Amino acid sequence: QKEVEQDPGPLSVPEGAIVSLNCTYSNSAFQYFMWYRQYSRKGPELLMYTYSSGNKEDGRFTAQVDKSSKYISLFIRDSQPSDSATYLCAMSALRNNDMRFGAGTRLTVKP
């Protein structure tokens, strides 16, 4: 079993849809939870990060962390074709930059 599990998709939605992306993990030491977006042939870029449990909102993006279930989510509202990319969850223990990544979910938003 992998330390971080993420459904690779692919996921295809129409423009304007709400997108839900999820990851589960097994290591209870993880305290920092991140979502990265990676466009084709580019490096990952940080979208959201959350410390411990709770929700965080930034524009059309909402990140949720449920440490009791070892489950994290990223919601994208009013999805746009420009959101088409691979989304990677990542997590690390407190004060530890050894991030563990999910496999990434490939998202396509169709106009």
Added chain:
Amino acid sequence: DSGVTQTPKHLITATGQRVTLRCSPRSGDLSVYWYQQSLDQGLQFLIQYYNGEERAKGNILERFSAQQFPDLHSELNLSSLELGDSALYFCASSVVGRGHDEQFFGPGTRLTVL
């Protein structure tokens, strides 16, 4: 553009060979990280340097080594290359490298081992 530069963009070599990948961090960033991204293993952390010293080690093979120079650029050396080493290699940098400060990723070097 993240401000992190990596050279070369593409590298094609043969099994058994040795290559060096280069990374220049963002101006002011002291910490450099190396990652490997392959289809079967996903994105994996290899190693982190902070101001010239090794800070953390991940799934880095003994055939691989890295260093960070006084001007803060870093090099990742891959030797005795195998077909399975074919992957995208990313460098990232951050200001300090403690707790969680944001890592900025470079565009990557695509390594193909034939």
